Amino acid sequence: xxxxxxQKVLFKHCDPAGIVFYPRYFEMLNDCVEAFFxxxxxxxxxxxxxxxxxxxxxxxxxxxxxxxHGDQLLITLAVTRVGRSSASLSFVAKAGEExxxxxxxxxxxxxxxxxxxPWPDATRQKLLDREEARSHET
Amino acid sequence: xxxxxxQKVLFKHCDPAGIVFYPRYFEMLNDCVEAFFxxxxxxxxxxxxxxxxxxxxxxxxxxxxxxxHGDQLLITLAVTRVGRSSASLSFVAKAGEExxxxxxxxxxxxxxxxxxxPWPDATRQKLLDREEARSHET
Amino acid sequence: xxxxxxQKVLFKHCDPAGIVFYPRYFEMLNDCVEAFFxxxxxxxxxxxxxxxxxxxxxxxxxxxxxxxHGDQLLITLAVTRVGRSSASLSFVAKAGEExxxxxxxxxxxxxxxxxxxPWPDATRQKLLDREEARSHET
Amino acid sequence: xxxxxxQKVLFKHCDPAGIVFYPRYFEMLNDCVEAFFxxxxxxxxxxxxxxxxxxxxxxxxxxxxxxxHGDQLLITLAVTRVGRSSASLSFVAKAGEExxxxxxxxxxxxxxxxxxxPWPDATRQKLLDREEARSHET
Numbered sequence: 001x002x003x004x005x006x007q008k009v010l011f012k013h014c015d016p017a018g019i020v021f022y023p024r025y026f027e028m029l030n031d032c033v034e035a036f037f038x039x040x041x042x043x044x045x046x047x048x049x050x051x052x053x054x055x056x057x058x059x060x061x062x063x064x065x066x067x068x069h070g071d072q073l074l075i076t077l078a079v080t081r082v083g084r085s086s087a088s089l090s091f092v093a094k095a096g097e098e099x100x101x102x103x104x105x106x107x108x109x110x111x112x113x114x115x116x117x118p119w120p121d122a123t124r125q126k127l128l129d130r131e132e133a134r135s136h137e138t
Numbered sequence: 139x140x141x142x143x144x145q146k147v148l149f150k151h152c153d154p155a156g157i158v159f160y161p162r163y164f165e166m167l168n169d170c171v172e173a174f175f176x177x178x179x180x181x182x183x184x185x186x187x188x189x190x191x192x193x194x195x196x197x198x199x200x201x202x203x204x205x206x207h208g209d210q211l212l213i214t215l216a217v218t219r220v221g222r223s224s225a226s227l228s229f230v231a232k233a234g235e236e237x238x239x240x241x242x243x244x245x246x247x248x249x250x251x252x253x254x255x256p257w258p259d260a261t262r263q264k265l266l267d268r269e270e271a272r273s274h275e276t
Numbered sequence: 277x278x279x280x281x282x283q284k285v286l287f288k289h290c291d292p293a294g295i296v297f298y299p300r301y302f303e304m305l306n307d308c309v310e311a312f313f314x315x316x317x318x319x320x321x322x323x324x325x326x327x328x329x330x331x332x333x334x335x336x337x338x339x340x341x342x343x344x345h346g347d348q349l350l351i352t353l354a355v356t357r358v359g360r361s362s363a364s365l366s367f368v369a370k371a372g373e374e375x376x377x378x379x380x381x382x383x384x385x386x387x388x389x390x391x392x393x394p395w396p397d398a399t400r401q402k403l404l405d406r407e408e409a410r411s412h413e414t
Numbered sequence: 415x416x417x418x419x420x421q422k423v424l425f426k427h428c429d430p431a432g433i434v435f436y437p438r439y440f441e442m443l444n445d446c447v448e449a450f451f452x453x454x455x456x457x458x459x460x461x462x463x464x465x466x467x468x469x470x471x472x473x474x475x476x477x478x479x480x481x482x483h484g485d486q487l488l489i490t491l492a493v494t495r496v497g498r499s500s501a502s503l504s505f506v507a508k509a510g511e512e513x514x515x516x517x518x519x520x521x522x523x524x525x526x527x528x529x530x531x532p533w534p535d536a537t538r539q540k541l542l543d544r545e546e547a548r549s550h551e552t
Contacts, residue, residue: 011310011321012303015425016432016483017191017250018325023168023426026161027288034287045287046346049294053155060198066252069430070322112155114204149291149448149459150299150441154345156292156463165426172425183425184484187432207292208460293467293526299440306437329431336474342528388431390480 002078002134003040005032007093009071019066025101026059029091032075033107041126052111057086059105064098071095079130085109085116087127140216140272141178143170145231147209157204163239164197167229170213171245179264190249195224197243202236209233217268223247223254225265278354278410279316281308283369285347295342301377302335305367308351309383317402328387333362335381340374347371355406361385361392363403416492416548417454419446421507423485433480439515440473443505446489447521455540466525471500473519478512485509493544499523499530501541 007028015021037054038044048054067073073093081088086108093101111117119127145166153159175192176182186192205211211231219226224246231239249255257265283304291297313330314320324330343349349369357364362384369377387393395403421442429435451468452458462468481487487507495502500522507515522530533541 009322010307011325011429012306012435012437014430016187016428016430017193018430019193021168021426022194022197023161023164026164030159030161030288031286044346046285046344049154049287049345055155055157055204056160056201058198058200059160060196062196063194066193068322069325070320147460148445149463150297150444152292153287154290154292154294159288161288168426169424182484184423184482187425187483206460207463208458292463293469295469297444298470298473299437299444302437302440306435325430331431331433331480332436332477334474334476335436336472338472339470342469 002076003032003036003130005035005075005077007031007073007075009067009069009073011069013067014069017066019068022061022063025061025063025093028073028075028093029059029103029105032077032091033089036077040130041123043120043123052109052117054107054109057106057108059103061101061103063101065100067093067095067100071100073100078134079127080104080134081106082119082124082127082131085118087119140214141170141174141268143173143213143215145169145211145213147205147207147211149207151205152207155204157206160199160201163199163201163231166211166213166231167197167241167243170215170229171227174215178268179261181258181261190247190255192245192247193252195244195246197241199239199241201239203238205231205233205238209238211238216272217265218242218272219244220257220262220265220269223256225257278352279308279312279406281311281351281353283307283349283351285343285345285349287345289343290345293342295344298337298339301337301339301369304349304351304369305335305379305381308353308367309365312353316406317399319396319399328385328393330383330385333382333384335379337377337379339377341376343369343371343376347376349376354410355403356380356410357382358395358400358403358407361394363395416490417446417450417544419449419489419491421445421487421489423481423483423487425483427481428483431480433482436475436477439475439477439507442487442489442507443473443517443519446491446505447503450491454544455537457534457537466523466531468521468523471520471522473517475515475517477515479514481507481509481514485514487514492548493541494518494548495520496533496538496541496545499532501533 013020013024075093088106091103151162213231226244229241289296289300351369364382367379427434427438489507502520505517
């Protein structure tokens with residue numbers, strides 16, 4: 001039930017050492033969250049951003065092993081906590097069996113003027129379903 | 139004695155909500171570290187990367203308040219721990235008195251093939267001087 | 277026979293005006309060229325860059341209409357000229373029937389130390405096949 | 415009288431070949447234009463974008479020689495034509511005496527809904543002064 005997002009390591013992601021420049025990983029994670037909101041929550045960013053957004057409040061990331069140009073990464077996103085207007089997510093990026101990156105983030109649903117607002121009921125239920133599914137998997 | 143790095147929020151940093159897109163903050167932090175290695179440690183990245191690098195092993199970041207296009211940020215970098223081949227850094231980015239971002243990272247000095255190697259003595263001493271200075275400030 | 281590369285306009289591509297920030301289009305075009313080298317020329321960038329590269333020597337771009345977050349772009353790449361060690365490409369990016377961007381570029385195959393080198397015969401033939409196909413289409 | 419913008423080549427600009435990844439040059443050019451609007455035209459982007467913008471309509475770029483990490487670039491911007499609501503600019507980026515990049519662009523002043531609007535008189539005069547100065551220099 002975890003959401004999976006494939007991402008090949010492209011030329012643009014890599015630095016002079018031939019490995020992913022770490023700020024580019026955050027673009028990948030953001031793309032993954034954008035796809036999750038679109039495909040799972042049915043709350044596409046392009047619609048959501050007409051009336052607000054979901055800024056990231058915090059993110060802690062560990063880069064276990066470097067990723068190289070051409071590597072096929074698979075990013076797995078799980079919902080770990082659902083708050084009134086926030087959600088905590090965890091990410092694991094692997095190349096084959098090797099873990100490259102793990103991260104935990106919290107994002108907050110806000111209005112256009114930046115104040116937090118509660119998840120719509122349907123969205124909240126979808127988030128809770130994902131969280132629930134996750135606890136059963138563990 | 140903390141290292142300070144001014145950074146105006148530019149058009150390229152901002153998203154459709156008119157605030158800094160969070161992966162861009164990591165480009166700013168990387169620029170700050172690159173300037174610190176150049177100006178304080180006298181170990182410029184362009185020289186260092188001929189024989190290795192200083193990949194970030196982990197970074198935890200909290201985005202306290204959004205930053206807007208045109209904001210004048212001041213990023214303060216402090217050395218919080220010096221290991222044999224690693225160093226821990228802390229960052230605070232402020233606009234005036236308002237804290238926008240805080241982060242703690244650990245980076246590791248590596249050879250060209252990615253194995254950790256000890257800090258050269260002179261570099262280690264410079265890092266320790268910074269760490270020492272910081273403890274006295276606190 | 278033209279190579280087609282779909283690209284949704286994502287949050288990361290857009291600026292405070294809600295439209296694609298033009299430097300991000302060049303990342304899209306580079307991704308398109310990287311996919312063309314991989315899928316059509318069977319010369320993946322991750323292999324190619326072990327021994328050289330294909331730097332862009334020039335590119336002229338016209339932005340006909342702005343693209344917005346969520347737009348589904350289709351980028352079409354055509355080979356317009358094949359030189360000894362260079363190739364000229366043309367790009368059209370459309371959203372539905374509307375042209376958003378057109379570009380013409382020239383890239384050059386180089387060795388690791390940056391000197392031009394001739395296309396391998398098999399690659400050259402694949403480029404010529406594409407160029408030929410294009411003239412018949414027109 | 416030409417506007418000059420220094421830009422060191424940083425780690426983030428460079429690709430696995432150790433040279434500037436060409437889409438990053440367009441971020442540099444955009445930063446240069448943003449500084450020109452702020453410092454010369456006294457029309458800072460952060461103010462301008464409240465009511466519209468200056469999207470780039472076209473840009474033609476030639477990459478004469480690669481730039482490497484650590485190179486000190488100097489970007490020179492000149493005004494080559496002033497239209498009712500548009501302006502054409504030329505750019506030269508050099509490292510010392512060596513030309514790395516030349517570009518010509520046209521940008522257009524637009525309202526928030528994307529329609530072109532005439533330059534304010536004071537801005538137009540500043541643009542014309544720059545264009546005039548340039549013809550005398552040549």
